[in-house]
Amino acid sequence: MLNLPVIAPLNDAALTERLQFLIDHKTKPLGALGRLEALMLRLGLILGSEAPALHAPQMLVCAADHGLAARGVSAYPSDVTWQMVENFLAGGAAVSVLARQHGLALTVADCGVARAIPARDTAPGAPRLVSRRIAAGTQDASVGPAMTREQCAQALANGMAMVRDMPGNVLLLGEMGIGNTSVASLLLARLGGVPLADCVGAGTGLDPAGIARKRAVLQQALDANATATEPLAALAALGGFEVATLTGAVLQAASEHRVIVVDGFITGAAVLVAARLAPQVLQRCVFAHRSGERGHAHLLEVLRADPLIDLGLRLGEGSGAALAWPLLVSACAVLREMASFESAGVNGPSGG
Ligand SMILES: O=C(O)c1ccc[n+]([C@@H]2O[C@H](COP(=O)([O-])O)[C@@H](O)[C@H]2O)c1
Numbered sequence: 001m002l003n004l005p006v007i008a009p010l011n012d013a014a015l016t017e018r019l020q021f022l023i024d025h026k027t028k029p030l031g032a033l034g035r036l037e038a039l040m041l042r043l044g045l046i047l048g049s050e051a052p053a054l055h056a057p058q059m060l061v062c063a064a065d066h067g068l069a070a071r072g073v074s075a076y077p078s079d080v081t082w083q084m085v086e087n088f089l090a091g092g093a094a095v096s097v098l099a100r101q102h103g104l105a106l107t108v109a110d111c112g113v114a115r116a117i118p119a120r121d122t123a124p125g126a127p128r129l130v131s132r133r134i135a136a137g138t139q140d141a142s143v144g145p146a147m148t149r150e151q152c153a154q155a156l157a158n159g160m161a162m163v164r165d166m167p168g169n170v171l172l173l174g175e176m177g178i179g180n181t182s183v184a185s186l187l188l189a190r191l192g193g194v195p196l197a198d199c200v201g202a203g204t205g206l207d208p209a210g211i212a213r214k215r216a217v218l219q220q221a222l223d224a225n226a227t228a229t230e231p232l233a234a235l236a237a238l239g240g241f242e243v244a245t246l247t248g249a250v251l252q253a254a255s256e257h258r259v260i261v262v263d264g265f266i267t268g269a270a271v272l273v274a275a276r277l278a279p280q281v282l283q284r285c286v287f288a289h290r291s292g293e294r295g296h297a298h299l300l301e302v303l304r305a306d307p308l309i310d311l312g313l314r315l316g317e318g319s320g321a322a323l324a325w326p327l328l329v330s331a332c333a334v335l336r337e338m339a340s341f342e343s344a345g346v347n348g349p350s351g352g
Protein backbone atom coordinates (compact mmCIF):
# COMPACT_ATOMS: atom_id res chain seq x y z
CA MET A 1 0.00 0.00 0.00
CA LEU A 2 1.30 3.41 -0.96
CA ASN A 3 1.16 6.04 1.76
CA LEU A 4 0.98 9.50 0.27
CA PRO A 5 2.53 12.23 2.44
CA VAL A 6 0.33 14.68 4.31
CA ILE A 7 0.42 18.17 2.77
CA ALA A 8 -0.83 21.00 4.94
CA PRO A 9 -2.52 23.87 3.09
CA LEU A 10 -0.76 27.25 3.13
CA ASN A 11 -3.34 29.43 4.80
CA ASP A 12 -1.48 31.72 7.20
CA ALA A 13 -3.54 34.89 6.74
CA ALA A 14 -1.42 36.85 9.23
CA LEU A 15 1.83 36.03 7.40
CA THR A 16 0.20 36.87 4.06
CA GLU A 17 -0.80 40.26 5.45
CA ARG A 18 2.67 40.94 6.90
CA LEU A 19 4.41 39.96 3.67
CA GLN A 20 2.08 42.12 1.59
CA PHE A 21 2.70 45.04 3.95
CA LEU A 22 6.47 44.61 3.64
CA ILE A 23 6.27 44.39 -0.15
CA ASP A 24 4.00 47.43 -0.40
CA HIS A 25 6.28 49.54 1.83
CA LYS A 26 9.53 48.86 -0.05
CA THR A 27 11.03 51.95 -1.70
CA LYS A 28 9.20 51.72 -5.03
CA PRO A 29 5.88 52.85 -6.44
CA LEU A 30 3.15 50.45 -5.33
CA GLY A 31 3.30 47.28 -7.46
CA ALA A 32 6.29 48.51 -9.48
CA LEU A 33 8.20 45.24 -9.20
CA GLY A 34 5.39 43.64 -11.16
CA ARG A 35 5.14 39.87 -11.02
CA LEU A 36 8.32 39.67 -8.95
CA GLU A 37 6.10 40.87 -6.10
CA ALA A 38 3.79 37.87 -6.47
CA LEU A 39 6.88 35.66 -6.47
CA MET A 40 8.17 37.37 -3.30
CA LEU A 41 4.84 36.73 -1.59
CA ARG A 42 4.73 33.09 -2.73
CA LEU A 43 8.28 32.34 -1.59
CA GLY A 44 7.67 34.01 1.75
CA LEU A 45 4.53 31.92 2.26
CA ILE A 46 6.10 28.62 1.19
CA LEU A 47 9.14 29.12 3.39
CA GLY A 48 7.04 30.60 6.20
CA SER A 49 9.26 33.67 6.57
CA GLU A 50 9.30 37.42 6.10
CA ALA A 51 13.00 37.08 5.24
CA PRO A 52 13.09 33.92 3.10
CA ALA A 53 16.37 32.42 1.91
CA LEU A 54 16.83 29.56 -0.53
CA HIS A 55 19.57 27.10 0.26
CA ALA A 56 21.13 23.96 -1.24
CA PRO A 57 18.91 23.97 -4.37
CA GLN A 58 18.42 20.49 -5.84
CA MET A 59 17.82 19.85 -9.55
CA LEU A 60 16.26 16.41 -9.98
CA VAL A 61 16.20 15.12 -13.58
CA CYS A 62 14.20 11.90 -13.95
CA ALA A 63 14.80 9.80 -17.07
CA ALA A 64 12.96 6.87 -18.61
CA ASP A 65 11.86 5.29 -21.87
CA HIS A 66 8.41 4.70 -23.28
CA GLY A 67 6.84 1.77 -25.13
CA LEU A 68 4.84 4.33 -27.09
CA ALA A 69 8.04 5.56 -28.75
CA ALA A 70 8.00 2.44 -30.96
CA ARG A 71 4.84 3.85 -32.56
CA GLY A 72 6.74 6.75 -34.16
CA VAL A 73 5.47 9.50 -31.83
CA SER A 74 8.86 11.24 -31.57
CA ALA A 75 11.26 12.82 -34.06
CA TYR A 76 14.17 11.05 -32.30
CA PRO A 77 14.98 7.41 -31.47
CA SER A 78 14.74 6.04 -27.92
CA ASP A 79 18.53 5.63 -27.77
CA VAL A 80 18.74 9.40 -27.33
CA THR A 81 17.39 8.95 -23.78
CA TRP A 82 20.43 7.03 -22.47
CA GLN A 83 22.79 9.07 -24.64
CA MET A 84 21.49 12.32 -23.15
CA VAL A 85 21.66 10.90 -19.62
CA GLU A 86 25.35 10.24 -20.26
CA ASN A 87 25.64 13.81 -21.56
CA PHE A 88 23.98 15.16 -18.39
CA LEU A 89 26.47 13.23 -16.27
CA ALA A 90 29.45 14.22 -18.41
CA GLY A 91 28.52 17.88 -17.90
CA GLY A 92 27.77 18.75 -21.54
CA ALA A 93 23.97 19.07 -21.68
CA ALA A 94 22.11 22.38 -21.31
CA VAL A 95 20.92 21.47 -17.82
CA SER A 96 24.46 20.45 -16.82
CA VAL A 97 25.82 23.82 -17.92
CA LEU A 98 23.04 25.80 -16.25
CA ALA A 99 23.17 23.78 -13.02
CA ARG A 100 26.91 24.33 -12.86
CA GLN A 101 26.54 28.04 -13.59
CA HIS A 102 23.96 28.55 -10.85
CA GLY A 103 25.29 26.16 -8.22
CA LEU A 104 22.34 23.76 -8.45
CA ALA A 105 23.16 20.24 -7.25
CA LEU A 106 22.25 17.97 -10.18
CA THR A 107 20.84 14.49 -9.55
CA VAL A 108 19.98 12.35 -12.57
CA ALA A 109 17.69 9.43 -11.80
CA ASP A 110 17.44 6.40 -14.09
CA CYS A 111 13.77 5.61 -13.48
CA GLY A 112 13.57 3.08 -16.32
CA VAL A 113 15.80 3.93 -19.26
CA ALA A 114 15.71 1.09 -21.82
CA ARG A 115 19.46 0.65 -21.60
CA ALA A 116 20.44 0.84 -17.92
CA ILE A 117 22.86 3.61 -17.07
CA PRO A 118 25.96 2.07 -15.45
CA ALA A 119 26.70 3.21 -11.89
CA ARG A 120 29.84 5.29 -11.43
CA ASP A 121 31.72 7.29 -8.87
CA THR A 122 31.30 11.03 -9.18
CA ALA A 123 33.36 13.85 -7.71
CA PRO A 124 31.71 16.05 -5.08
CA GLY A 125 29.70 18.77 -6.81
CA ALA A 126 29.55 16.86 -10.12
CA PRO A 127 26.23 15.53 -11.49
CA ARG A 128 25.22 12.41 -9.58
CA LEU A 129 23.49 9.31 -10.97
CA VAL A 130 20.95 7.40 -8.91
CA SER A 131 19.43 4.18 -10.15
CA ARG A 132 15.72 3.93 -9.37
CA ARG A 133 14.81 1.68 -12.27
CA ILE A 134 11.37 0.13 -12.45
CA ALA A 135 11.86 -1.66 -15.80
CA ALA A 136 13.55 -1.13 -19.16
CA GLY A 137 10.89 1.32 -20.37
CA THR A 138 7.12 1.14 -20.10
CA GLN A 139 4.77 -0.99 -22.17
CA ASP A 140 3.11 0.50 -25.26
CA ALA A 141 0.14 2.47 -23.89
CA SER A 142 -1.61 2.37 -27.29
CA VAL A 143 -2.50 -1.28 -26.66
CA GLY A 144 -2.86 -1.42 -22.86
CA PRO A 145 -1.56 0.03 -19.58
CA ALA A 146 1.94 1.50 -19.75
CA MET A 147 2.73 0.14 -16.29
CA THR A 148 1.15 -1.94 -13.59
CA ARG A 149 -0.35 -0.29 -10.53
CA GLU A 150 2.52 -1.82 -8.51
CA GLN A 151 5.16 -0.34 -10.81
CA CYS A 152 3.47 3.04 -10.60
CA ALA A 153 3.32 2.87 -6.79
CA GLN A 154 7.02 1.94 -6.70
CA ALA A 155 7.94 4.89 -8.92
CA LEU A 156 5.95 7.26 -6.70
CA ALA A 157 7.66 5.84 -3.62
CA ASN A 158 11.06 6.24 -5.30
CA GLY A 159 10.38 9.91 -5.99
CA MET A 160 9.34 10.49 -2.40
CA ALA A 161 12.39 8.68 -1.01
CA MET A 162 14.81 10.59 -3.23
CA VAL A 163 13.48 13.95 -2.07
CA ARG A 164 13.42 12.84 1.56
CA ASP A 165 17.17 12.21 1.28
CA MET A 166 17.95 15.60 -0.27
CA PRO A 167 19.20 18.65 1.62
CA GLY A 168 17.96 22.18 1.02
CA ASN A 169 14.60 23.87 0.79
CA VAL A 170 14.05 24.02 -2.96
CA LEU A 171 13.56 21.34 -5.60
CA LEU A 172 13.85 22.06 -9.32
CA LEU A 173 12.26 19.49 -11.62
CA GLY A 174 13.62 18.16 -14.91
CA GLU A 175 13.16 15.08 -17.08
CA MET A 176 14.46 13.20 -20.10
CA GLY A 177 12.62 10.57 -22.09
CA ILE A 178 12.05 10.17 -25.79
CA GLY A 179 8.27 9.91 -26.21
CA ASN A 180 7.35 11.70 -22.99
CA THR A 181 5.53 14.64 -24.58
CA SER A 182 3.03 11.93 -25.58
CA VAL A 183 2.69 10.90 -21.94
CA ALA A 184 2.14 14.51 -20.87
CA SER A 185 -0.45 14.99 -23.64
CA LEU A 186 -2.34 11.89 -22.54
CA LEU A 187 -2.39 12.92 -18.90
CA LEU A 188 -3.53 16.43 -19.80
CA ALA A 189 -6.34 15.04 -21.96
CA ARG A 190 -7.45 12.53 -19.34
CA LEU A 191 -7.01 14.46 -16.10
CA GLY A 192 -7.32 18.00 -17.43
CA GLY A 193 -10.30 17.34 -19.69
CA VAL A 194 -8.59 19.15 -22.57
CA PRO A 195 -9.45 17.92 -26.10
CA LEU A 196 -6.65 15.64 -27.33
CA ALA A 197 -5.96 17.75 -30.41
CA ASP A 198 -5.08 20.70 -28.15
CA CYS A 199 -2.74 18.52 -26.08
CA VAL A 200 -0.59 17.18 -28.93
CA GLY A 201 2.35 19.06 -30.41
CA ALA A 202 5.64 18.65 -32.20
CA GLY A 203 7.64 17.46 -29.19
CA THR A 204 11.24 17.12 -30.33
CA GLY A 205 10.26 18.32 -33.80
CA LEU A 206 7.60 16.32 -35.65
CA ASP A 207 6.26 17.88 -38.84
CA PRO A 208 2.49 18.40 -39.29
CA ALA A 209 2.01 14.89 -40.79
CA GLY A 210 3.99 13.45 -37.86
CA ILE A 211 1.82 15.34 -35.38
CA ALA A 212 -1.31 13.93 -37.05
CA ARG A 213 0.11 10.39 -36.72
CA LYS A 214 1.03 11.05 -33.09
CA ARG A 215 -2.51 12.27 -32.38
CA ALA A 216 -3.99 9.09 -33.90
CA VAL A 217 -1.70 6.88 -31.78
CA LEU A 218 -2.54 8.86 -28.65
CA GLN A 219 -6.26 8.50 -29.34
CA GLN A 220 -5.67 4.73 -29.46
CA ALA A 221 -3.93 4.98 -26.08
CA LEU A 222 -6.89 6.87 -24.57
CA ASP A 223 -9.28 4.27 -26.00
CA ALA A 224 -7.15 1.32 -24.84
CA ASN A 225 -7.15 2.74 -21.31
CA ALA A 226 -10.66 4.16 -21.24
CA THR A 227 -11.45 3.06 -17.69
CA ALA A 228 -8.31 4.67 -16.19
CA THR A 229 -9.91 7.92 -15.06
CA GLU A 230 -8.75 8.29 -11.43
CA PRO A 231 -5.39 10.08 -11.03
CA LEU A 232 -3.33 7.05 -9.98
CA ALA A 233 -5.05 4.77 -12.49
CA ALA A 234 -4.43 7.29 -15.27
CA LEU A 235 -0.81 7.71 -14.22
CA ALA A 236 -0.25 3.94 -14.32
CA ALA A 237 -2.10 3.44 -17.60
CA LEU A 238 -0.79 6.44 -19.53
CA GLY A 239 2.24 7.62 -17.63
CA GLY A 240 5.94 7.05 -17.72
CA PHE A 241 8.30 5.93 -14.98
CA GLU A 242 9.97 9.35 -14.89
CA VAL A 243 6.60 11.14 -14.66
CA ALA A 244 5.44 8.88 -11.82
CA THR A 245 8.75 9.34 -10.00
CA LEU A 246 8.45 13.12 -10.42
CA THR A 247 4.87 12.98 -9.11
CA GLY A 248 6.15 11.30 -5.94
CA ALA A 249 8.94 13.87 -5.69
CA VAL A 250 6.43 16.73 -5.94
CA LEU A 251 4.19 15.28 -3.22
CA GLN A 252 7.13 14.74 -0.88
CA ALA A 253 8.66 18.16 -1.55
CA ALA A 254 5.30 19.84 -0.90
CA SER A 255 4.86 17.94 2.36
CA GLU A 256 8.32 19.15 3.46
CA HIS A 257 7.47 22.79 2.62
CA ARG A 258 10.09 22.98 -0.11
CA VAL A 259 9.76 25.39 -3.00
CA ILE A 260 9.08 23.37 -6.17
CA VAL A 261 10.31 24.91 -9.43
CA VAL A 262 8.42 23.35 -12.32
CA ASP A 263 10.09 23.24 -15.73
CA GLY A 264 7.98 22.58 -18.83
CA PHE A 265 5.26 20.35 -20.27
CA ILE A 266 6.34 16.99 -18.84
CA THR A 267 7.23 18.12 -15.33
CA GLY A 268 4.00 20.12 -15.44
CA ALA A 269 2.08 16.92 -16.20
CA ALA A 270 3.63 15.32 -13.10
CA VAL A 271 2.42 18.33 -11.10
CA LEU A 272 -1.06 17.89 -12.63
CA VAL A 273 -1.21 14.31 -11.33
CA ALA A 274 0.09 15.40 -7.91
CA ALA A 275 -2.45 18.24 -7.80
CA ARG A 276 -5.29 15.85 -8.60
CA LEU A 277 -4.17 13.81 -5.58
CA ALA A 278 -3.51 16.82 -3.32
CA PRO A 279 -4.48 20.24 -4.72
CA GLN A 280 -2.42 22.00 -2.02
CA VAL A 281 0.80 21.09 -3.88
CA LEU A 282 0.10 23.96 -6.27
CA GLN A 283 0.63 26.48 -3.47
CA ARG A 284 4.24 25.25 -3.25
CA CYS A 285 4.96 25.41 -6.99
CA VAL A 286 6.66 28.12 -8.98
CA PHE A 287 6.11 27.63 -12.71
CA ALA A 288 9.36 28.56 -14.42
CA HIS A 289 8.40 29.09 -18.04
CA ARG A 290 5.88 28.71 -20.83
CA SER A 291 7.13 25.97 -23.13
CA GLY A 292 6.79 26.17 -26.89
CA GLU A 293 5.13 22.74 -26.82
CA ARG A 294 1.50 23.07 -27.85
CA GLY A 295 -0.19 21.49 -24.84
CA HIS A 296 1.72 23.49 -22.29
CA ALA A 297 -0.42 26.62 -22.54
CA HIS A 298 -3.50 24.46 -21.90
CA LEU A 299 -1.81 22.69 -19.01
CA LEU A 300 -0.90 26.02 -17.42
CA GLU A 301 -4.50 27.13 -17.81
CA VAL A 302 -5.79 23.95 -16.15
CA LEU A 303 -3.36 24.54 -13.27
CA ARG A 304 -4.14 28.30 -13.21
CA ALA A 305 -0.39 28.86 -13.36
CA ASP A 306 1.36 32.02 -14.42
CA PRO A 307 4.93 31.13 -15.47
CA LEU A 308 7.85 33.48 -14.91
CA ILE A 309 9.48 33.52 -18.33
CA ASP A 310 8.59 32.83 -21.94
CA LEU A 311 11.67 32.18 -24.06
CA GLY A 312 10.09 29.74 -26.51
CA LEU A 313 12.04 26.89 -24.88
CA ARG A 314 11.00 23.33 -25.73
CA LEU A 315 13.96 21.37 -24.44
CA GLY A 316 12.94 19.93 -21.09
CA GLU A 317 15.79 18.56 -18.90
CA GLY A 318 14.96 21.23 -16.30
CA SER A 319 16.54 23.88 -18.51
CA GLY A 320 13.67 26.36 -18.04
CA ALA A 321 13.68 25.84 -14.27
CA ALA A 322 17.43 26.51 -14.16
CA LEU A 323 17.04 29.64 -16.29
CA ALA A 324 14.29 31.00 -14.05
CA TRP A 325 16.25 30.22 -10.87
CA PRO A 326 17.98 33.64 -10.58
CA LEU A 327 14.55 35.29 -10.40
CA LEU A 328 13.76 33.29 -7.27
CA VAL A 329 17.10 34.24 -5.75
CA SER A 330 16.42 37.91 -6.54
CA ALA A 331 12.87 37.78 -5.16
CA CYS A 332 14.17 36.53 -1.82
CA ALA A 333 17.02 39.06 -1.75
CA VAL A 334 14.67 41.96 -2.46
CA LEU A 335 12.29 40.84 0.26
CA ARG A 336 15.14 40.52 2.75
CA GLU A 337 17.30 43.50 1.86
CA MET A 338 15.34 46.24 0.11
CA ALA A 339 14.71 49.28 2.28
CA SER A 340 11.26 50.48 3.27
CA PHE A 341 10.15 54.10 2.85
CA GLU A 342 10.50 54.46 6.59
CA SER A 343 13.97 52.89 6.96
CA ALA A 344 15.38 54.83 4.00
CA GLY A 345 13.68 58.14 4.82
CA VAL A 346 11.97 58.33 1.45
CA ASN A 347 8.57 59.97 1.11
CA GLY A 348 5.65 57.68 0.31
CA PRO A 349 2.83 58.46 -2.14
CA SER A 350 1.54 62.06 -2.03
CA GLY A 351 -2.02 61.01 -1.28
CA GLY A 352 -5.11 63.11 -1.80
O1 LIG B 1 9.44 20.28 -21.26
C1 LIG B 1 8.98 20.59 -22.36
O2 LIG B 1 8.18 21.52 -22.48
C2 LIG B 1 9.43 19.80 -23.57
C3 LIG B 1 8.86 20.06 -24.79
C4 LIG B 1 9.30 19.32 -25.89
C5 LIG B 1 10.27 18.33 -25.73
N1 LIG B 1 10.80 18.09 -24.50
C6 LIG B 1 11.86 17.06 -24.35
O3 LIG B 1 11.89 16.21 -25.49
C7 LIG B 1 11.69 14.87 -25.17
C8 LIG B 1 10.29 14.44 -25.49
O4 LIG B 1 9.91 14.79 -26.79
P1 LIG B 1 9.25 13.67 -27.72
O5 LIG B 1 9.08 14.35 -29.05
O6 LIG B 1 10.25 12.54 -27.79
O7 LIG B 1 7.98 13.30 -27.06
C9 LIG B 1 11.95 14.74 -23.69
O8 LIG B 1 13.27 14.31 -23.47
C10 LIG B 1 11.70 16.14 -23.15
O9 LIG B 1 12.67 16.48 -22.18
C11 LIG B 1 10.41 18.82 -23.44
Ligand SMILES: Cc1cc2nc[nH]c2cc1C
Binding pocket: 076, 080, 084, 175, 176, 177, 204, 315, 316, 317
Ligand atom coordinates in the same frame (compact mmCIF):
# COMPACT_ATOMS: atom_id res chain seq x y z
C1 LIG C 1 19.03 15.93 -28.35
C2 LIG C 1 17.90 15.96 -27.35
C3 LIG C 1 18.13 16.54 -26.08
C4 LIG C 1 17.08 16.53 -25.14
N1 LIG C 1 16.97 16.99 -23.90
C5 LIG C 1 15.77 16.74 -23.42
N2 LIG C 1 15.08 16.14 -24.38
C6 LIG C 1 15.85 15.98 -25.47
C7 LIG C 1 15.61 15.41 -26.71
C8 LIG C 1 16.65 15.42 -27.67
C9 LIG C 1 16.39 14.80 -28.99
